[in-house]
Amino acid sequence: MEHQGKYQKIKTYYFGLLSTLTEDSWKIFESLLSIRTIKKGDYLLREGKICNHVSFVNHGLLKIYYEVDGKEKIIAFFKELTYCCDYASFLTRESAETAIKALEETEVVEINYEGLQHLYNLVPEANMIGRRIAENLFIEKCRNSSNNVTEGVESKYQKVVTETPWLIQRVPQYMIASYLGITPEALSRIKARNSKKTVVAAAQY
Amino acid sequence: MEHQGKYQKIKTYYFGLLSTLTEDSWKIFESLLSIRTIKKGDYLLREGKICNHVSFVNHGLLKIYYEVDGKEKIIAFFKELTYCCDYASFLTRESAETAIKALEETEVVEINYEGLQHLYNLVPEANMIGRRIAENLFIEKCRNSSNNVTEGVESKYQKVVTETPWLIQRVPQYMIASYLGITPEALSRIKARNSKKTVVAAAQY
DNA sequence: TTGTTTTATTGATTTGGGTTAAGGAAAAGC
DNA sequence: GCTTTTCCTTAACCCAAATCAATAAAACAA
Numbered sequence A, B: 001m002e003h004q005g006k007y008q009k010i011k012t013y014y015f016g017l018l019s020t021l022t023e024d025s026w027k028i029f030e031s032l033l034s035i036r037t038i039k040k041g042d043y044l045l046r047e048g049k050i051c052n053h054v055s056f057v058n059h060g061l062l063k064i065y066y067e068v069d070g071k072e073k074i075i076a077f078f079k080e081l082t083y084c085c086d087y088a089s090f091l092t093r094e095s096a097e098t099a100i101k102a103l104e105e106t107e108v109v110e111i112n113y114e115g116l117q118h119l120y121n122l123v124p125e126a127n128m129i130g131r132r133i134a135e136n137l138f139i140e141k142c143r144n145s146s147n148n149v150t151e152g153v154e155s156k157y158q159k160v161v162t163e164t165p166w167l168i169q170r171v172p173q174y175m176i177a178s179y180l181g182i183t184p185e186a187l188s189r190i191k192a193r194n195s196k197k198t199v200v201a202a203a204q205y
Numbered sequence C: 001t002t003g004t005t006t007t008a009t010t011g012a013t014t015t016g017g018g019t020t021a022a023g024g025a026a027a028a029g030c
Numbered sequence D: 001g002c003t004t005t006t007c008c009t010t011a012a013c014c015c016a017a018a019t020c021a022a023t024a025a026a027a028c029a030a
Helices: A008-017 A023-031 A087-092 A113-122 A125-150 A153-163 A165-170 A173-180 A184-203 B008-017 B023-031 B087-092 B113-122 B125-150 B153-163 B165-170 B173-180 B184-203
Strands: A034-038 A043-045 A053-059 A061-068 A071-079 A098-102 A106-112 B034-038 B043-045 B053-059 B061-068 B071-079 B098-102 B106-112
Touching: A008 A023, A008 A053, A008 A125, A023 A113, A023 A125, A053 A087, A061 B125, A071 A165, A071 A173, A071 B125, A087 B125, A106 A113, A113 A125, A125 A153, A125 B061, A125 B071, A125 B087, A125 B125, A153 A165, A153 A173, A153 A184, A173 A184, B008 B023, B008 B053, B023 B113, B023 B125, B053 B087, B071 B165, B071 B173, B106 B113, B113 B125, B125 B153, B153 B165, B153 B173, B153 B184, B173 B184
Parallel strands: none
Antiparallel strands: A034 A106, A043 A098, A053 A106, A061 A071, A061 A098, B034 B106, B043 B098, B053 B106, B061 B071, B061 B098
């Protein structure tokens, strides 16, 4: 059966998140899902459009970013087994200030806005899932802004290196710089300074 | 009856938010609420404590801020008819990185963590309210970081002036500066520059 | 392989905001 | 009222990162 497990990953994810979810609720949910593939370099969402889907990344990698006077400011990366969405646009039904673009060949499982409202109506427990998702997104966003306010650029970079080493492997450095809110040149200098420090430290022995 | 309308404001707010809320659900909700007053300069939440209440501001004004090497970085202000909470700490049950302090004599209506979980269990529709609240907080947070990324300090200040003029009236300028992420001196210079511009522009005529 | 494009580094220069310091204005307290 | 504290402004100097510019190194394609 070819379709066996088409939605396996998101199903596992959900049952993990919420142990009380029933097989029946899942069937309804499943009926509202669809699959989309995005080629490297293509858009999942263009700036100015209303984000009409919540997408669960089966595999691949995407970036969400603002474009401000010609330069892109990356807010976040979405890798496999995470949600990918401009949730603010999705919820408010206002046009997105962001764009979402695939950095690798990507496959997502999607539910659209009407589908999700439908789900909330048919399956009241889904409100609890929706609540949890919104809460987690909020917590994540708080952690991010907290970092931006309380930490210097240097330690932010260190955090990326130690906490999300896969990022360093999978995206070019100038995108990391954009994500950190600095220019590629500035990041290059930070790295140079650090490796000098290491050399000096090593020379102590 | 002295207690008539003790929770009137929050009740109105809720019924406005969610027209389907029943009088019975409200009674349960009401039974979980309590009132607290905070004197000017006192804390609603201290850094390092777990935020154990969601507070609805009946009247007054508070600030939520980080303290980073001696200086405070204000994230937001809470005025009457808004929620006041370190919701990230409240949800995760982790100690808060922020503190919340009253800038004016303040009265809040509160529900504590256990109370809210209780409410979610007793009144399933409350999950929908909780979802809406989390969603709105998330949207708000997105707008904020969007501004921080896409806009310069100058236009951020202009936005405060035009969109939240009450803020300018009610808090000293150095707090506005902190909120904008700059020093009081820098804000003072921005204002000076702007009024010079205005004078120059006026001189054209 | 070689040529082409993309990405990273390094240097010189500029700049916006931080820091320090001092004086003035406004509010609060007595 | 006067005094004290709190708040705002202005100026001089400093610094981290942006910008501009050139080169080097990788990645990719033909």
